[in-house]
Amino acid sequence: xxxxxxxxxxxxxxxxxxxxxxxxxxxxxxxxxxxxxxxxxxxxxxxxxxxxxxxxxxxxxxxxxxxxxxxxxxxxxxxxxxxxxxxxxxxxxxxxxxxxxxxxxxxxxxxxxxxxxxxxxxxxxxxxxxxxxxxxxxxxxxxxxxxxxxxxxxxxxxxxxxxxxxxxxxxxxxxxxxxxxxxxxxxxxxxxxxxxxxxxxxxxxxxxxxxxxxxxxxxxxxxxxxxxxxxxxxxxxxxxxxxxxxxxxxxxxxxxxxxxxxxxxxxxxxxxxxxxxxxxxxxxxxx
Amino acid sequence: xxxxxxxxxxxxxxxxxxxxxxxxxxxxxxxxxxxxxxxxxxxxxxxxxxxxxxxxxxxxxxxxxxxxxxxxxxxxxxxxxxxxxxxxxxxxxxxxxxxxxxxxxxxxxxxxxxxxxxxxxxxxxxxxxxxxxxxxxxxxxxxxxxxxxxxxxxxxxxxxxxxxxxxxxxxxxxxxxxxxxxxxxxxxxxxxxxxxxxxxxxxxxxxxxxxxxxxxxxxxxxxxxxxxxxxxxxxxxxxxxxxxxxxxxxxxxxxxxxxxxxxxxxxxxxxxxxxxxxxxxxxxxxxxxxxxxxxxxxxxxxxxxxxxxxxxxxxxxxxxxxxxxxxxxxxxxxxxxx
Amino acid sequence: xxxxxxxxxxxxxxxxxxxxxxxxxxxxxxxxxxxxxxxxxxxxxxxxxxxxxxxxxxxxxxxxxxxxxxxxxxxxxxxxxxxxxxxxxxxxxxxxxxxxxxxxxxxxxxxxxxxxxxxxxxxxxxxxxxxxxxxxxxxxxxxxxxxxxxxxxxxxxxxxxxxxxxxxxxxxxxxxxxxxxxxxxxxxxxxxxxxxxxxxxxxxxxxxxxxxxxxxxxxxxxxxxxxxxxxxxxxxxxxxxxxxxxxxxxxxxx
Numbered sequence: 001x002x003x004x005x006x007x008x009x010x011x012x013x014x015x016x017x018x019x020x021x022x023x024x025x026x027x028x029x030x031x032x033x034x035x036x037x038x039x040x041x042x043x044x045x046x047x048x049x050x051x052x053x054x055x056x057x058x059x060x061x062x063x064x065x066x067x068x069x070x071x072x073x074x075x076x077x078x079x080x081x082x083x084x085x086x087x088x089x090x091x092x093x094x095x096x097x098x099x100x101x102x103x104x105x106x107x108x109x110x111x112x113x114x115x116x117x118x119x120x121x122x123x124x125x126x127x128x129x130x131x132x133x134x135x136x137x138x139x140x141x142x143x144x145x146x147x148x149x150x151x152x153x154x155x156x157x158x159x160x161x162x163x164x165x166x167x168x169x170x171x172x173x174x175x176x177x178x179x180x181x182x183x184x185x186x187x188x189x190x191x192x193x194x195x196x197x198x199x200x201x202x203x204x205x206x207x208x209x210x211x212x213x214x215x216x217x218x219x220x221x222x223x224x225x226x227x228x229x230x231x232x233x234x235x236x237x238x239x240x241x242x243x244x245x246x247x248x249x250x251x252x253x254x255x256x257x258x259x260x261x262x263x264x265x266x267x268x269x270x271x272x273x274x275x276x277x278x279x280x281x282x283x284x285x286x287x
Numbered sequence: 288x289x290x291x292x293x294x295x296x297x298x299x300x301x302x303x304x305x306x307x308x309x310x311x312x313x314x315x316x317x318x319x320x321x322x323x324x325x326x327x328x329x330x331x332x333x334x335x336x337x338x339x340x341x342x343x344x345x346x347x348x349x350x351x352x353x354x355x356x357x358x359x360x361x362x363x364x365x366x367x368x369x370x371x372x373x374x375x376x377x378x379x380x381x382x383x384x385x386x387x388x389x390x391x392x393x394x395x396x397x398x399x400x401x402x403x404x405x406x407x408x409x410x411x412x413x414x415x416x417x418x419x420x421x422x423x424x425x426x427x428x429x430x431x432x433x434x435x436x437x438x439x440x441x442x443x444x445x446x447x448x449x450x451x452x453x454x455x456x457x458x459x460x461x462x463x464x465x466x467x468x469x470x471x472x473x474x475x476x477x478x479x480x481x482x483x484x485x486x487x488x489x490x491x492x493x494x495x496x497x498x499x500x501x502x503x504x505x506x507x508x509x510x511x512x513x514x515x516x517x518x519x520x521x522x523x524x525x526x527x528x529x530x531x532x533x534x535x536x537x538x539x540x541x542x543x544x545x546x547x548x549x550x551x552x553x554x555x556x557x558x559x560x561x562x563x564x565x566x567x568x569x570x571x572x573x574x575x576x577x578x579x580x581x582x583x584x585x586x587x588x589x590x591x592x593x594x595x596x597x598x599x600x601x602x603x604x605x606x607x608x609x610x611x612x613x614x615x616x617x618x619x620x621x622x623x624x625x
Numbered sequence: 626x627x628x629x630x631x632x633x634x635x636x637x638x639x640x641x642x643x644x645x646x647x648x649x650x651x652x653x654x655x656x657x658x659x660x661x662x663x664x665x666x667x668x669x670x671x672x673x674x675x676x677x678x679x680x681x682x683x684x685x686x687x688x689x690x691x692x693x694x695x696x697x698x699x700x701x702x703x704x705x706x707x708x709x710x711x712x713x714x715x716x717x718x719x720x721x722x723x724x725x726x727x728x729x730x731x732x733x734x735x736x737x738x739x740x741x742x743x744x745x746x747x748x749x750x751x752x753x754x755x756x757x758x759x760x761x762x763x764x765x766x767x768x769x770x771x772x773x774x775x776x777x778x779x780x781x782x783x784x785x786x787x788x789x790x791x792x793x794x795x796x797x798x799x800x801x802x803x804x805x806x807x808x809x810x811x812x813x814x815x816x817x818x819x820x821x822x823x824x825x826x827x828x829x830x831x832x833x834x835x836x837x838x839x840x841x842x843x844x845x846x847x848x849x850x851x852x853x854x855x856x857x858x859x860x861x862x863x864x865x866x867x868x869x870x871x872x873x874x875x876x877x878x879x
Contacts, residue, residue, distance in 0.1 A: 035412055069487065086599060092411055093358040094598055097554055100547065101594030108588025116584075216584070224419050231416040265427035271420040272405060279409035306744075314817050485730045486739045492716055492727065499714040502676075504702035504789060513737065 005136055005220040007250075007257050013142040014211045015249030016149025020210075021204030022229045023156065023241045024197030030236015031173050031193055034084065035092055036101040039228050040219045041106040047214035048110060050206040051119035061124040065206050072202035073195050073240050082193050088190075103219045111216040119214045121206060145207050152200060156238055169193060173236065209256030228271050234281025243282055310479055313562060314472060321468040325382055325461075328389075332460035334576060336532040339467040341567040343474060343525030344545070345519040347554045352550070353558030354482060354556060355514050356494030360546045361402065361418030363423040367399035369523025369540025374442040374536035375435055382448040384456070384466065388527045395523015396516045398425075403515030407508055409598075418546075422566060425541050441537035443529060456531065463532035464594055474521060482519065490514055491559075551590060554597055557604030567604065626823040629654045629823045630706075630793045635674055635684035636848075644670050648684070653795065656823040658857070659838035661831075667847040669711065669828045672795050676708045677701045677726075688793065705792030706820055711784040713799055713826075717771030721762050721781050724770070725753045728788035738846040753788075753843050758812050776807030782816050788867075794818070800850050810834060843867065 050068040053059045059067070083102065087095045128145055131135040150255040160166040171179040172189045180186045205214070210220055225248075233244030248267065255266045277280075296497045344366045349575050351357050372394030373387040381387065429436045436442060449455045454462040481487055489510055492500045497507050530536045537544060548571070556567025571590075579586040597604060629652040637645040644667050662668055673679040675686055676699035686692045686701075693701050715724065729749045730736040732786065742845055756823055757763050760780045765773045779799060800811050808830070815837055818824060819860055828834050834841065834855065841858050843851040845867035851858065 029412070035415075041323070082601075092415070094602065096358065096360075096415065097594050098598040100551075101591040101598065104587045104591025104594065106591075107475065108584045108586075108591060112588075120347075132498040224423065227412075227416050228420065231413050235412070262427065262431055264423065265431060268420045268424040268427065272424065273415060275413050275417055275420070276405060276408050279413050281413070481739050485735060485743045486712055486737045488719075488723065488727050488743050489731075489736050490876065491719070495716045495718070496714050499710075499716070501699050502702060502708060502714070503728050503731050503785065504734055506699050510737055531681070541679060549739045598803055 002136075002189075003257065007253055008091060009136070009138055009142060011250040011253040012246065013145045014253055015206030016137065016146045017204060017211050017245040018225070018235060018249055019149050019204075019241055019245040020145075020152050021201050021208060022226050022233075022245060023152065023238065024200040024204075024234060025226055026230045026235050026237065028192060029230055030234075031169065032088060034088060034192055035095040035099065036084075037223055037227065038102040038106065038219070039197075039201055041103045041221050042072050042076060043208075043212075044077060044107065044202040044218040045211050046112065046202030046205040048114055050209070051121045054122050055120070061122075061127070064121065065203065068206050069199050069202040071120075071206075073199050076195065076198040078232060080191065084194070084206030099105055103223065107216050107219050114216070116216055121209045121214070123210075139190045141210060145210075148203070152203070153238060153242060160238075165189075165192070172274045174187060188223060229279070232271065232274050232278070232281055234278075234283040237281070237283035241283055290579075296593070301413040304484075308472045309409075314476060314479075317475065317565065318468070318472055318500075325464060327470075328526040329459075329461075335530065336467045337529060338568060338572045339464075339523045340529035340532065341549065341552070341572060342471060342565050343411050343528065344522050344569045345549045345556075345564040346474070346478060347522035347525070348549055348553050348581075349519040349558060349561060349564040350478070350482075350514055350521065351451075352553065353488045353560070353563075354494065355511055356486065357406070357511065358415055359406070360550060361406075361422035362413060362518075362541065362549060363405065363541055363543070363545040364402060364422040365398045365519045365522035366526040366529075366545065367422075367425060367429065369526030370530045370536045370540040371429060371436055371442070372443055372523070373527035373530040377445040377447060377530070378442060382446060384447050384450050384531055386445065387531055388524055391523040391527025391530070392520040393523070395504060395526065398522040398523070399515040399517075399519020399599065400512065400521070403449040403512045405519045406515075409512055419543060422541065422543055422546055426538060426543070429538055429541050436536075439538055441535055442530075443535045445534040445536070447534070448530050460532065465530050467532060470524065472556075475561065476513075478521070482561065486510070486513070548590075551594060554604055556592065563604055628652060629656070629689060630683075631839045632675060632826070633685045633687065635671070635686070636682050637670060637674055637679060638682045639846050644683070645674060646846075648844075648847075648849055649674045650842060650849070650852075652825065654792075654821050654823055656825075657837060658823075658825045659841045660825055660827045660836040660844060661829070661834060661841060661858075662844035665846075666844040666867075667796065668844055670847075671844065672708060672797055672827065675795060676706060679737065693783040702789065705790070706795075707786045707791035707793070708785050708795040709797055709799060711797040713775070713778045713782055715770045715778055715781060716802050718769055720767050720769055721757060721777075721784070722766040723752060724781060725756050725784055725788050728757075728767075728785045729753055730787050756784050756788055760788075760815055761810060774807070776803045778809060779803050779811060780814055783811075787818070791822060793823045794825070796824065796828075800828065800830050801839040808833065 021040070021043050025036060028034055028036050028039065046068040050064040053067045054061060054066040072077065083098065087098050092118045123141055127141045129140050131140045131143060160169060168179065168184045168189050170181070171184055172186050176186050205212075212218065229241065229244045229248055232248065233240030233242075248270070251270045252264070252267050255264070256263060259266070288446045289319070328335060344362060348359065348362045351359055351362070369391030373391040376390050377387060381390070395592055402418070402421055405421060406414050409417055409488065433439075450462055450466055456462050489500065491503060493507050493510060500507055528539055529540060552571040553564055554567070554569040555571055556565065557563030574589070575586060578589060631653040632648060632650050635645055635648040636643070646850060648671060660668055660671070670679065674681050677693075677696060677700075681694065685692055686694065686705055688701070688706055693704060693706070726743065726749055727736060729752055731751070734762070735741065754763070757766050760783065762777060762780055762784065765777055772780060779802075783796070799815070800808050803811060812833065815826075824836075826837060838855050840851065841851070841855050842849055843858065843864050850863045851861050851866055859875070
């Protein structure tokens with residue numbers, strides 16, 4: 001029973017970390033219809049910024065997160081203007097190639113500046129202690145990640161369903177030309193959405209660094225995982241991303257606990273099975 | 288109008304004749320380049336043989352992606368299937384090289400059949416994800432089944448018997464290289480036939496507009512599946528060649544990295560021409576050999592920059608650039624419709 | 626005289642919206658039928674239901690006495706139920722000759738052959754030339770479709786349909802987008818269609834309708850509101866109402 005609880009808690013926390021990173025990708029793909037394989041690269045950049053801020057500059061955890069998010073978004077702006085804009089509306093293969101190219105460059109440059117070693121982000125005292133929740137003690141960091149995930153999900157839902165920006169966003173998703181004609185500044189909507197997506201990736205990269213360690217190959221190593229999550233959940237769907245992350249987090253964590261020698265075999269088998277049954281993802285929209 | 292029609296009909300044989308000539312020249316150039324490599328780099332034949340093996344993999348991707356429009360990042364699963372099949376057969380006593388190649392082809396086409404059946408259930412991104420999941424699955428399976436595959440250590444010490452009983456596969460790699468070159472030329476010629484057959488035309492149509500193909504009364508799935516099988520055979524032969532020439536089979540032959548690199552090579556050379564696959568492979572692996580020895584991360588940055596450049600400036604890859612330069616005026620479309 | 630082609634009670638609902646209501650229609654061999662109606666009447670939906678691109682909520686499609694309702698689109702084409710598209714769907718990098726050759730080979734079941742040649746295929750070259758000649762496309766037979774005039778592309782659409790030796794042909798606005806200088810060529814092609822063929826044409830160009838059709842069916846809000854001779858169409862009250870609107874006789878649409 002203890003094992004089941006441990007698995008469940010780890011899976012939930014891991015799933016939430018995945019969710020925070022991937023929901024941005026889901027939105028990018030659902031809204032701008034861009035297959036962004038470089039999404040993980042932005043999460044990685046954020047991890048490096050946070051690590052540098054916390055370890056080398058001695059700033060606090062909260063400050064590190066803040067700087068990481070701001071820094072990554074700032075870096076993403078010229079990339080969006082110069083590179084991503086060229087691939088909106090282009091065929092999938094083209095987008096895949098361009099974003100893989102960006103990923104490779106980021107990996108190479110990161111290694112050049114920071115070296116190949118793993119970078120940790122030191123947690124503040126308050127988060128490294130175990131917390132007693134009655135039936136179990138859980139590392140505070142796990143709870144922190146879960147809380148972040150829930151807040152992000154709730155905040156995004158609110159943004160999309162209840163705010164003005166959300167309405168414009170949904171209009172642009174449904175019919176960009178019409179929205180444009182109705183006076184919605186779709187270029188701004190795209191740019192802001194992209195920034196939000198990157199910002200979330202950055203947040204996820206930092207808080208999820210316990211599960212997904214920061215090193216130069218991060219962007220490539222987890223590219224597949226992020227892509228899989230979005231395909232399984234259905235691009236553009238928040239509930240889909242939540243379900244996919246929790247499910248895949250559970251499969252992955254269970255596999256690691258119970259059958260470590262099988263590695264990721266069952267993870268990929270599960271992905272194939274799910275995508276075969278739900279080719280558009282759990283909650284995907286028909287194109 | 289009658290006179291013009293007559294002239295058109297008369298023009299027919301020579302335009303088909305032109306194509307024969309162009310292909311004959313092309314194949315001759317391949318043979319010449321291969322032989323040049325043999326004489327110019329006698330100490331690097333092992334590397335060159337690996338280039339040929341990977342070229343077969345890249346050709347197989349061209350069939351699926353360049354001619355049928357199915358993007359895939361999992362083709363290494365078929366390459367690895369061929370490599371491991373040949374390796375396991377060799378370790379179990381089957382050492383005749385042509386038989387091993389055939390085994391590789393069969394294993395590759397079986398894997399291609401499986402991969403196609405799964406991948407064709409989905410479209411777009413989901414399809415791509417399936418291709419990645421499949422190659423990763425194969426990778427994990429190969430890792431796990433270490434009793435057969437040697438796990439992360441791989442299969443080693445493959446003793447291949449002499450070709451035709453005469454030509455030994457030695458450390459210099461001469462037999463392996465010339466064998467590989469001959470294999471490549473034969474496969475290339477066969478593929479040229481295939482893509483200029485009605486089947487090839489049908490695939491091109493499916494790539495551009497599957498709805499139109501269906502409105503012509505043709506099912507799409509069986510045609511694509513057939514191409515997956517053919518593509519699998521080619522990739523499998525490449526894997527078997529790699530196994531024979533290096534005499535080891537490792538997990539890297541069934542990796543996502545290999546698939547991605549191979550796709551980059553194809554894009555570099557240009558999709559849908561078969562020649563592009565060869566050009567891209569040679570250039571990519573040539574540069575990799577030089578730059579990677581200095582610093583593997585610099586190589587990665589270079590490849591990334593190259594990819595970005597190709598997407599922005601030369602969507603048709605190098606063969607697209609060459610076509611423009613030679614003025615044959617072929618507009619290379621990436622998924623357009625009339 | 627048994628009908629070559631028949632639809633009975635064809636209905637399609639999307640959720641609560643009835644897009645096609647109880648459409649029944651019969652066509653004997655040699656029929657020349659025009660289907661007209663205001664925009665949004667459901668003409669293209671009807672064609673999609675007939676060809677099998679959409680499954681009906683109710684009703685049957687019968688071809689040559691055989692119920693083909695449960696068959697998919699590809700099987701229906703093979704049984705002789707062929708359509709053209711309102712917006713041309715052609716392969717911009719292929720030539721008209723290649724289009725027709727591929728279609729003929731497909732009809733013969735030889736399209737997925739690996740061992741035979743595609744270009745210079747003498748088996749079918751004669752038939753391909755004949756079809757291109759009938760449509761006046763011989764002089765552009767070897768040019769890429771992306772480079773020929775739109776009117777000629779529309780003709781090629783018809784050519785592909787003919788190459789399939791259809792029993793029933795559904796033409797979705799064959800003259801759409803064609804400059805009026807090229808319309809006579811389309812008309813000529815339509816006149817030369819085989820006599821035994823049953824043809825249903827959707828069109829907005831009323832000149833073409835009157836010259837081509839022996840019978841006219843008018844569709845409005847998903848149902849047939851008139852069926853009869855071309856000369857009677859313009860005088861019918863319900864038809865005028867559907868096109869022009871008439872508040873005194875307003876009907877709810879949905």
